[in-house]
Amino acid sequence: MTSQGSDLSRRRMLFGGAALSAGVLLAGCTSNEQAPTAAQTKAAAAGANSEPGKKVTIGFSAPAADHGWIAAITNNAKAQAGAYSDVELKSVEAGADAAAQRAALSTLISQKPDVIVLLPHDGKELNAFGLEAMKAGIPVVNLDRAFPDAKAYRLQIKGDNYGMGVAAATYIAEQLKAKGVSNPVIGEIPGIDSLELTQERSKGFVDTLNSFGLKVANRRPAEFTADSGQQAATGLFQALPKIDAIWNHDDDQGIGVLAAVNQANRKEFFMVGGAGSKKAMEDIAADNTVLKATVTYSPSMASSAITLARLIGQGKGMSDLVELQVPKEIVLASETITKENASSYLKLGF
């Protein structure tokens, strides 16, 4: 008891020391600010739709993931909203899981936005929220991860996961045919295997390869990170002493896959990436790695979602279409980027 006073003060001092060292750590923090994604936004195009109209408040929510693609989604949405004088963006971070996102979204609803744009952690888990918001008269624009219930959204805009697989397989099959390779050995490095989007990508890949009479020899999933990509690729190289082609689903993990290629000194195959990161496009354009193509899954869909949410809020349609209102569903095409067209896609890289 008697020692409690001095004990406490000593403890306080040590906590102070801990806090101080944390402060020093923070002060040493050097920023890695990304360049603004101006090229991935589009507001100034001439035409009646871009002219300032009724003021629209858009509520926005996306997971605070630590992946480049998700970061680009949020950056693009903010930049695109900033490009319109008549749009106010109310953004909430979605937290770590579906429950946290639901909580964040309920604070968003209480601010009564005209439209809500969200990239759900999981479309199935947030379907009920979509229904609730739509019932309350707030149109919901779902980004990327579909709601199973059609009444839960006004518009769904997403990438084409199955199409990515189709595009990658088509490119690989055509290249192999052009090279005259018979019985090619094809490897696949998907991302997180439990995600529906990964399963769709793989299905598109396998279905299309089958239609060419080809199959996947080995498949090692990674976790969308460079270090996991490096390890998955290392495993693949051990299993297959000779490879003709690899599809790696994600360009971020592709950094690790390319590192593994160098470390194992394996250059006998060509690789196709996925998503379309800036670095992948630069590598493809430079043509000095095994990466010869990537199939897009562009985060620019967030910019498009904000544009369309604004039109929905203003009751306008897409002026190029005959329809008076914005369509209910838009699926982006997965395009194939090669050395020939990399320069024109570079501005969409993230």
Next chain:
Amino acid sequence: MSDTTPTAAPERAAGLPAQSPPVDPAETAKAEARPGLSWWSGDRGEGAKRNLGLLATLVVLVVIGILTRPDLYGDANWVWGNTLTILKLASVVGVVTVGMTFVIIGGGIDLSVGAIVALAGVWCTTLATQSYGAGGMIFTALTVGLAVGVVNGLLVSYGRLVPFIATLAMMVAARGLAAEISDKQTQVSNDSFINGIATAKLLGIPLLVYILAAVVAAGWVLLNRTTFGRRTVAVGGNPEAARLAGIDVRRHTVLLYALSGLCCGIAAIMLTAQATSAQAAMANLYELDAIAAAIIGGTLLSGGRGTIIGSLLGVIIFSTITNLFAINGLSTEAQNMVKGGIIVAAVLVQQVQFRSLTQFLARNRVTTT
């Protein structure tokens, strides 16, 4: 007799201590000071027996590999390359596991190791740090790892937080800080020296394997041939008795977490070199890999016992299983199930050993009185 038997310290988390016999630090110190029955376990026989079991497991895994892929194992070049690949895959987690082994033997747990690797990794690849070159990057990674370890240790020892809670909080916070510093982007390392660490070879053996060997050797010497090691066992076995024996338990605990953090800093450099980049989500679940490897290596989760060689064998067994599943094209889900099964089996074996030991002691006591 029971009067002099040191009782388990009250602040220790409840785990297995009820089944483990109380360790007398003085006796442990004496035993550790003796050149043990086997140099490669640093233990009095039981660890050596256990390590033999782990080696046998490893042999079985290799035999399964030979039987399932005779085409690959028929090529001597491939076999040598594959062995090096397995060791390379084990190297990063192996370095983390050495630090983890010390923390667990000392009666704690460090759930933040994966997050520390990520934080140290992204910090050493930030553009500003990269502009100082490889020296600056390595210094940054080691300093960040050490600093976070020290904070962990202070929270546990002087802040009196339960290790599980303190390091759980650090696990979340360090990943958050890593995401902040990296701006949620994958940071590419442009330094050829750093990236070269993953490709460099000496006498045909990758540098990463030498780093692992050096850390394991240092850890073995530290645990088995120094006062620090004896104190670690004493602190983990019975902190109250250790305190009465004149060991500064709090200071020693800080040092253990600092050591773990430093190992994470080393691992961060190795992993960054391998992936030629770092990001906040890297080294995902390394804490579980390291704990699992230490446990199947014979480290007692409640502290007071464990060997560095056992932990190393644990890591190599896991990377051999990964390799076995990869060369056979089997799914990672099945691989994780097998890993889970091995962990359960290892702990069951451990418990059975302890149950028979305590029963033996109980019987002995009855006959003498």
